[in-house]
Amino acid sequence: MTKITLRRNAPEASSTAACTLCGKHEPGGTKDHLLVGTPGVLAHDSAVCQECGKTLGHVVERFGSDLTVHVEEAQVRAGKRDTPLANEPSAVSGQPSAGRGATPSE
Numbered sequence: 001m002t003k004i005t006l007r008r009n010a011p012e013a014s015s016t017a018a019c020t021l022c023g024k025h026e027p028g029g030t031k032d033h034l035l036v037g038t039p040g041v042l043a044h045d046s047a048v049c050q051e052c053g054k055t056l057g058h059v060v061e062r063f064g065s066d067l068t069v070h071v072e073e074a075q076v077r078a079g080k081r082d083t084p085l086a087n088e089p090s091a092v093s094g095q096p097s098a099g100r101g102a103t104p105s106e
């Protein structure tokens with residue numbers, strides 16, 4: 001299991017220019033040290049800005065440190081699967097010809 005450790009206001013993190021999470025550049029450098037990896041194996045060593053560090057801190061304060069996090073993106077646009085009739089050429093061009101065929105001829 002991957003473990004995330006956040007060291008708030010860590011002096012060793014102040015030399016990194018950009019936040020690893022949001023990419024923001026702070027004039028005084030980042031303030032929090034982010035360590036990610038499995039126990040005994042460090043996979044990611046970086047720094048985050050104070051806002052991102054504060055957000056991570058609030059998540060752990062509120063829900064505890066024993067977390068498994070999944071991030072899902074909500075669908076914001078209809079795809080081809082959601083509107084199958086709009087993608088069928090016969091549905092668009094078939095309407096006018098069906099109307100003409102229904103007109104009685106004399």
Ligand SMILES: [Zn+2]
Pocket residue numbers: 019020021022023024048049050051052053
């Ligand atoms: Zn940030």
